[in-house]
Amino acid sequence: MNKIETVIFDLDQTLLDKHESLILFANHQYEAFSLVSCNNVSREFFIEKFVELNHAVRPKEEVYEELIAFFQIESALFPAMLEDLNHNFHEFVIGYPGLVDMLHALKTAGYKIGMITNGRAFYQLSKIKSLGIEGYFDDIIISGAVGMRKPDPAIFQLALANLEASAERTVFVGDNVKADIVPSKQMGMRTVLKSKIAHNEYADEICNDLFELPSIIAKLA
Template identity: 30%
Template sequence: MPPQPESSLHFVRPTVVLLDLDDTLFDHANTARATLTVSTAGIPEFQGVDLEALYQQYSEILEEMHPQVLAGRYSYEEARRLRFQRLLAPYGLGTTDAEAEQFAHRHYGYYQRLRRAVPGALPLLKALKPHHRIGIVTNNRTSEQKEKLVQLGMAHLVDALITSEDVGVTKPNPRIYQVALECLHCSPAEAVMVGDNWLADVVGALEAGIRPVWLNRFGGTRALTHVDEITSLEPLAEVLLKITGPVSLPAGENAASPTKNNFQ
């Protein structure tokens, strides 16, 4: 990990809110868990298997291979087949390309159908939309990320989708953030970045001069104490206060001032 820059940024009410997509707005982790449960059901080799341990194996393989896909070393189809060959091998499955591809195809179909939003994500976007321009900054394929936004009912709330595929670099490279700022016609000081990945979303934003808010859903350790942290996208009033400062909420939402300024 590169050195993590200290920030001298002060709170400025943003005009633009940038957000990561996977595991910030789209709940990849729990979608993947649900998908593994469904895709292994009825397969004798997986009877008695700890599905949480299987998910951890799946995640480790994905984390290892995803950067290689983004760098163009593998096509998405090749990488998907290789991932499942590695995942299935300890269970005596996926020994041929055809078998691995068949499982991968079935698994991905379930994954598409089971997609879900992070709790609070849609209300957050709806609350931000009247007051801010919204950009998604994501390390993934453009077509897949567009598909997720449509399926989750978020596409009409997003002003710009900035992907590593389109820009040609991945977060934390500051260039992808600079492109986002150009698309949304704002300066770094006018933006805030919300994301779950410390290196990509927090360090990347800081290096681009953007104030980050770390969505720490999984109990990580905050390496820089001055970086704002939230552990959930709920309750809405507290999350908005941390991201943007006081704003008007949609009718029916609780706008009471939160009693805590940091979620530890």
């Protein structure tokens, strides 16, 4: 079996706790735009709906159109709420426990580290910078900047080329079976699924604790 030399990560729900970050930002917007005064919108219900809509992969304009219609929020708030998301969401992002220690351990062990994330370039990059992890990565690919997105094999090929890595000596770590694990496995990479589930046929290993990841990758090697 080939020695592992490279580790490539997904971002959202793999390194960044998107769910908790959305909760924090939804609470911020509820306060910042005084939504309690808009038809007595419930804080808990707004946060729940905001998180639900933003977990889906869809344009943010559509998300806010639906939120405003659903809660009958004053339509004049639409551009301000959207701009607030675009420019301030990164201030509320949270990494999973062990994130920086895990990346430091991999870097110290000599692995090349990459990232492939779907999303708008400025939006994803601002989140990465806010987490304070940009410097650990030898290459970061954001779908909005390259015109292709996971699970397209071409975006994985681009990452391997940029890192001068072979699939056989690379581990891909992600939370989405369809977008992350299946395509990377089909290309010959070894795969780690970030999840609480016990088994997946496409994953070589399953890990829900970033602290454990360096030892899992060492075991795969």
